[in-house]
Amino acid sequence: MTNTSGGTVRKPKSPPPEADRVVRTVCSPNCMGTCGVNAHVRNDRIIKLEPASFPDPGFERICLRGIAMATERLHHPDRISHPLIRAGERGANVWRQVSWDEAYDYILNRQQAIAERHGWRSNAWVSMTGNYAFRASTSARRMANVVGGTYFSKLGLTADSAAYMGMRAIFGVDYASNDISEVGQAKFLLSVGKNVVDTGHSEMHFLFDAMERGLKFTMVDPRFSRSAAKADEWLAPHPGTDVALALGMIHVVVSEGLIDEAYVVTHTNAPFLVREADGACLRDENGEYLVWDLAAAAPVPAGAAISPALRGSWTVSQRGEEIDCVTAFSLSWREWEAFTPQHAASICGVPPEQIASVAREYATTEPAWLWVGYGPQRYAQGHTVVRAWATLASLCGNIGKPHAGMNTNDGPLMLLLFSPTAEWVTPQGRVGHSLPGTRMVEAIASGEPYPVKSLWMSAYNFGTQSPLLKRFVREALPNLDLFVVSEQVMTDAAVYADVVLPCVSYYEDDWDVVGNIENWYVQLRRRAVPPVGESRNDVDIFGGVCDRLQLGHIWNVDPEQSCRDYLSNHTDPRIRAVDFEALKRDGVARVPVDRPYTPFRDQKFATPSGRIELYQEQFADLDEAVLKAKPQAESGQRDRFPFHLITYKHTHSTHSQHTILPMIAEVLPEPRLEIAPTDAARRNIADGDVVRVFNDRGHFVVKANVSNGVPPGTLAMPQGWWKRHFASGHPSDLGHIPESPVQTRIAETNYSVWDFMCDVEKEEQP
Ligand SMILES: Nc1nc2c(c(=O)[nH]1)N[C@H]1C(S)=C(S)[C@@H](COP(=O)(O)OP(=O)(O)OC[C@H]3O[C@@H](n4cnc5c(=O)[nH]c(N)nc54)[C@H](O)[C@@H]3O)O[C@H]1N2
Ligand SMILES: Nc1nc2c(c(=O)[nH]1)N[C@H]1C(S)=C(S)[C@@H](COP(=O)(O)OP(=O)(O)OC[C@H]3O[C@@H](n4cnc5c(=O)[nH]c(N)nc54)[C@H](O)[C@@H]3O)O[C@H]1N2
Ligand code: SF4
Numbered sequence: 001m002t003n004t005s006g007g008t009v010r011k012p013k014s015p016p017p018e019a020d021r022v023v024r025t026v027c028s029p030n031c032m033g034t035c036g037v038n039a040h041v042r043n044d045r046i047i048k049l050e051p052a053s054f055p056d057p058g059f060e061r062i063c064l065r066g067i068a069m070a071t072e073r074l075h076h077p078d079r080i081s082h083p084l085i086r087a088g089e090r091g092a093n094v095w096r097q098v099s100w101d102e103a104y105d106y107i108l109n110r111q112q113a114i115a116e117r118h119g120w121r122s123n124a125w126v127s128m129t130g131n132y133a134f135r136a137s138t139s140a141r142r143m144a145n146v147v148g149g150t151y152f153s154k155l156g157l158t159a160d161s162a163a164y165m166g167m168r169a170i171f172g173v174d175y176a177s178n179d180i181s182e183v184g185q186a187k188f189l190l191s192v193g194k195n196v197v198d199t200g201h202s203e204m205h206f207l208f209d210a211m212e213r214g215l216k217f218t219m220v221d222p223r224f225s226r227s228a229a230k231a232d233e234w235l236a237p238h239p240g241t242d243v244a245l246a247l248g249m250i251h252v253v254v255s256e257g258l259i260d261e262a263y264v265v266t267h268t269n270a271p272f273l274v275r276e277a278d279g280a281c282l283r284d285e286n287g288e289y290l291v292w293d294l295a296a297a298a299p300v301p302a303g304a305a306i307s308p309a310l311r312g313s314w315t316v317s318q319r320g321e322e323i324d325c326v327t328a329f330s331l332s333w334r335e336w337e338a339f340t341p342q343h344a345a346s347i348c349g350v351p352p353e354q355i356a357s358v359a360r361e362y363a364t365t366e367p368a369w370l371w372v373g374y375g376p377q378r379y380a381q382g383h384t385v386v387r388a389w390a391t392l393a394s395l396c397g398n399i400g401k402p403h404a405g406m407n408t409n410d411g412p413l414m415l416l417l418f419s420p421t422a423e424w425v426t427p428q429g430r431v432g433h434s435l436p437g438t439r440m441v442e443a444i445a446s447g448e449p450y451p452v453k454s455l456w457m458s459a460y461n462f463g464t465q466s467p468l469l470k471r472f473v474r475e476a477l478p479n480l481d482l483f484v485v486s487e488q489v490m491t492d493a494a495v496y497a498d499v500v501l502p503c504v505s506y507y508e509d510d511w512d513v514v515g516n517i518e519n520w521y522v523q524l525r526r527r528a529v530p531p532v533g534e535s536r537n538d539v540d541i542f543g544g545v546c547d548r549l550q551l552g553h554i555w556n557v558d559p560e561q562s563c564r565d566y567l568s569n570h571t572d573p574r575i576r577a578v579d580f581e582a583l584k585r586d587g588v589a590r591v592p593v594d595r596p597y598t599p600f601r602d603q604k605f606a607t608p609s610g611r612i613e614l615y616q617e618q619f620a621d622l623d624e625a626v627l628k629a630k631p632q633a634e635s636g637q638r639d640r641f642p643f644h645l646i647t648y649k650h651t652h653s654t655h656s657q658h659t660i661l662p663m664i665a666e667v668l669p670e671p672r673l674e675i676a677p678t679d680a681a682r683r684n685i686a687d688g689d690v691v692r693v694f695n696d697r698g699h700f701v702v703k704a705n706v707s708n709g710v711p712p713g714t715l716a717m718p719q720g721w722w723k724r725h726f727a728s729g730h731p732s733d734l735g736h737i738p739e740s741p742v743q744t745r746i747a748e749t750n751y752s753v754w755d756f757m758c759d760v761e762k763e764e765q766p
């Protein structure tokens with residue numbers, strides 16, 4: 001059944017008499033929840049939203065943010081409805097409403113002049129995660145590819161990519177996670193900074209159900225987050241000290257004989273022989289990795305050894321050379337041996353008895369599900385954090401076992417968003433240029449590696465979500481002949497644009513596909529209401545440029561066809577197996593993966609050795625061959641700036657998208673800085689006082705909330721507030737993106753959003 005606007009109509013569960021149609025679509029702001037929804041529409045307005053039916057009713061969920069989005073943000077007075085060209089200085093927020101034609105002429109005149117002078121690569125695009133469907137999300141990269149421009153990659157800018165890099169280095173894949181709906185069979189869940197109660201609304205009840213059936217849930221989080229509040233046990237490490245905590249647990253499981261040695265020698269590279277001289281793995285003449293076979297009392301290729309030694313050192317003769325060797329495990333132990341629970345506790349602050357007891361519990365309970373959220377990887381050593389927890393899981397033999405595993409995230413969401421070689425993204429094989437987004441300001445400011453003279457930003461609240469706005473305005477913007485922003489609302493970054501183009505929300509867009517990150521369903525997004533004003537979707541906005549450049553025949557693809565083709569031609573066979581007809585009919589389809597979904601069940605790893613690489617030979621020159629706890633980015637500044645600041649994700653806001661909505665303001669009215677009572681007392685700060693938080697890069701002024709929810713030395717507040725919410729400054733101004741040589745070698749440096757130090761003082765009232 002099809003409605004007048006082309007959306008699929010499903011039988012509503014409880015149709016209110018006023019609705020003139022009901023459209024099944026997907027709530028998909030940047031929340032990753034992807035709740036299927038029935039939008040009840042009357043006179044082209046959404047008057048009611050309810051969860052749509054789902055093959056697994058456990059995913060029939062909805063939250064206040066979703067309702068606020070449909071009812072308040074869609075037709076918000078701040079919505080941009082027409083193309084705008086600035087009529088004052090950049091940043092003055094004075095605009096002239098223009099037609100789409102005039103906006104395109106303005107843009108193309110400048111882009112073509114830049115292209116003539118410097119080549120098309122000097123026109124650049126950057127986009128973020130405001131829209132989580134594949135067509136919308138990949139459109140900026142596609143655009144750069146079609147015209148031969150530059151794409152500033154988004155992965156590092158999201159602050160989410162250290163997790164993938166840690167996983168890639170150790171397991172050879174970026175994503176691996178069990179299906180959350182299968183948590184019921186686990187006996188123990190160790191959640192390391194995965195704040196599911198706030199960040200996983202649609203799935204947290206699976207955890208609660210499992211707890212009722214006897215699952216023990218232990219939460220590791222510096223804050224008393226709502227997940228910590230729901231947990232059976234809470235460990236509170238200092239921010240950025242997870243590696244020390246994990247090493248403390250590793251020490252316990254190794255020294256108490258709780259590791260699965262048979263698993264470790266068979267499936268990890270821990271028994272590999274490593275040269276003492278340079279940290280390189282010892283190989284035979286065929287390039288096979290060598291282990292010490294206790295049966296043969298000789299070095300033997302890893303696959304052929306009968307009884308590989310996990311510990312020990314030997315001198316091996318090879319091609320006339322005497323080589324001192326040690327197993328990767330023994331070499332690592334030289335570093336790890338110091339990490340007794342007492343030593344780990346002196347760094348991470350978790351009591352040694354608790355480190356030991358949780359380690360024992362994790363190693364001896366089956367199945368034990370280890371979950372590592374994005375929080376702990378938002379530090380300069382974020383990839384190492386993931387590696388540390390993965391090492392604990394691997395030593396305990398927990399990889400590839402149902403309901404156990406080392407889980408970061410998985411599911412079709414990332415596969416749909418990051419498939420850079422797909423025909424949709426590189427139409428007719430066209431490929432442009434790419435630079436790391438985290439180095440965008442430096443690249444534009446310096447003209448290196450080549451001049452970038454125009455920037456087009458989409459689906460990115462660069463003002464609130466990135467630490468770069470101040471530097472961008474000061475150092476990069478003056479070098480740009482053109483700055484375009486496609487947006488729904490006038491953000492703190494859009495005000496600096498030369499041209500602002502009105503973009504639709506997901507309720508006004510037709511035909512796109514969204515995947516989830518915790519389960520294996522994909523859903524179809526259909527139009528519920530017509531576009532607000534003259535707004536267009538990103539694909540059509542870029543299409544207007546391509547049409548004028550005579551590239552429309554490459555750009556334009558029928559939307560339904562593009563969804564069908566993207567799935568059926570996807571590089572990942574799991575996505576190719578999705579039944580598009582079922583998806584079209586029901587609005588939701590399962591990616592046909594096995595149940596229980598268990599990454600690495602075959603114990604195959606796409607690493608150089610084909611094993612879990614606990615030892616990272618590739619980083620020997622960067623002092624990261626052996627897992628070690630390195631200091632945080634600004635530890636040296638502790639004397640001047642004694643506080644960490646965690647700008648966490650709040651239940652009632654998805655990044656910056658909800659903090660401006662009245663319905664949300666009722667439950668989350670203003671930013672409040674959480675500070676521990678002892679810290680507050682020392683600074684003469686009382687609850688409700690106005691305080692100034694600052695470091696050398698910036699400051700902001702906010703009210704204090706004296707709270708036991710944060711430990712001494714840590715400040716916390718929800719993220720996603722706009723400049724308008726602060727009397728002065730903005731929290732993002734305090735941040736930075738220190739370069740990580742290891743991450744750069746794997747892919748690109750991640751935005752370590754919480755790895756900086758600051759101070760707080762009472763603001764003198766005038
Ligand atoms: N309500 C809501 N839900 C969301 C979003 C949103 O904006 N709002 N955004 C979505 C997006 S894009 C993402 S990436 C996910 C992220 O969801 P999660 O994986 O849950 O990650 P975060 O919320 O960033 O951080 C989780 C927790 O890590 C804790 N933490 C901070 N530092 C450390 C540390 O050093 N060690 C440990 N162990 N924990 C630490 C924080 O206090 C926080 O409670 O959420 C998604 N869901
Ligand atoms: N301080 C701090 N900073 C953070 C984080 C944190 O925890 N603390 N979290 C980080 C994380 S995990 C993430 S993922 C990022 C999120 O960073 P962003 O993706 O920038 O966050 P949003 O607030 O969702 O902003 C998205 C913008 O896109 C617009 N938009 C929505 N749909 C569309 C569309 O279809 N087209 C266009 N052109 N625009 C659209 C919205 O109006 C909104 O302004 O922030 C990161 N930054
Ligand atoms: S959890 Fe996320 S996807 Fe679901 S209704 Fe809330 S905002 Fe929308």
Ligand SMILES: [Mo]
Nearest residue numbers: 129158159160
């Ligand atoms: Mo994110």
